[in-house]
Amino acid sequence: MSSFNNQTDFSHLLSYIEANNLLQHLTELTNHIQENTPASLIFKREEHLSEWKKEWQRLSSIKINDSAQQELDQNERAATDWLIKLFNILFDDQKVLLARSAGEPEYFPHQHNEPARIEFAHGFFASALHEMSHWCIAGKSRRALSDFGYWYAPDGRSADQQQAFERVEIKPQALECLFTLACGRAFQVSQDNLFAEFVTSSSTFASDVYLQAKEYITKPHTLPRDAKILLHTFLTVCASG
Numbered sequence: 001m002s003s004f005n006n007q008t009d010f011s012h013l014l015s016y017i018e019a020n021n022l023l024q025h026l027t028e029l030t031n032h033i034q035e036n037t038p039a040s041l042i043f044k045r046e047e048h049l050s051e052w053k054k055e056w057q058r059l060s061s062i063k064i065n066d067s068a069q070q071e072l073d074q075n076e077r078a079a080t081d082w083l084i085k086l087f088n089i090l091f092d093d094q095k096v097l098l099a100r101s102a103g104e105p106e107y108f109p110h111q112h113n114e115p116a117r118i119e120f121a122h123g124f125f126a127s128a129l130h131e132m133s134h135w136c137i138a139g140k141s142r143r144a145l146s147d148f149g150y151w152y153a154p155d156g157r158s159a160d161q162q163q164a165f166e167r168v169e170i171k172p173q174a175l176e177c178l179f180t181l182a183c184g185r186a187f188q189v190s191q192d193n194l195f196a197e198f199v200t201s202s203s204t205f206a207s208d209v210y211l212q213a214k215e216y217i218t219k220p221h222t223l224p225r226d227a228k229i230l231l232h233t234f235l236t237v238c239a240s241g
Contacts, residue, residue, distance in 0.1 A: 008189070008206040013213055014181040019235055025220045026232040033225060045090060045233075052086050053237045060184065060238075080125045087132060090233060091226065096135070096143075098128060105131050107147050116143065126180070130190075133175035136227040166205045174212035175227050182234035 014022070059079050064071045080100070087098040095110050101119035105127060110116040118135050121127040138148040150168065173189055180187040189206045216223050223231065 008210045010177055010181065010187050010210060010213070013177065013210075013217065018217060019182070019239070022217055022220060023232065023235040023239075026223075026228055026235065029220060029223075029228050030232045033228065048086075048089055049233075049237060052082070052233075055082055056183075056238050076125060077123065080123055080128060083125060083128050086233065086237075087128075087230075090229065094226075098132065107131070107135070109144050109146060125185075126176075129179045129183075130172065130176045132230065133172040133179065133227070136175055136224045136230065137172050139224070166203065166208070170205070170208045170212050173209045174216060175223075177209060177213045178216060178231055179234060182231055183238045 059075065059082060062075055064075060084098050084100075094116075096116040096118065098118045098120070100123045101121055103121070105121045106119045108117040108119070118131050120131040134148060134150075135143065142148040177187045177189075189209050220228065
């Protein structure tokens, strides 16, 4: 029986030492991936690393009064602009764009010479990382399907629907966890069912996400290909010092 609960603390998953160790392993893995990547694209990515790092350090150093909601919103938008730019340059060879949605998140596959679009909810940084995680998990076949072929029921799901939802969310949220921590931000799991009419306290979802994230750290070769590239980039660009 798991000793975890729904308040699982993810903050120590990427200590300074673990982050450096993971970066070393991911460097080896991404170097192997880049063996089949055009040299011009590798150069383009390397060219932007310094720019991305400098901008992230600037955003991270801004001191904001917690009560100044407008400043918080502006900083969140700037951070999300940074993330959009990074993703779209990093994967411009895959004909995919990360973009804000005015409403709920949605994925539109590549068609009619138009790139695929990963639209995340309401311009939120966390939502962007979450949808990027789904894209990484999806792989080639499901990237050809609207919303990656997922079945989705809105908030207010039944107990059975919630269990099905949590099963398919473990790996994406574990990836989102690592992306978030690599960016120096706090992570929280989301059961996305605020209006449930059943008791959710017995769910092992938080511990399942924690254990999957831990497995990715100890076995980085099990990460999806594009997740390796993203995580390597975040660990390189967002590291303090």
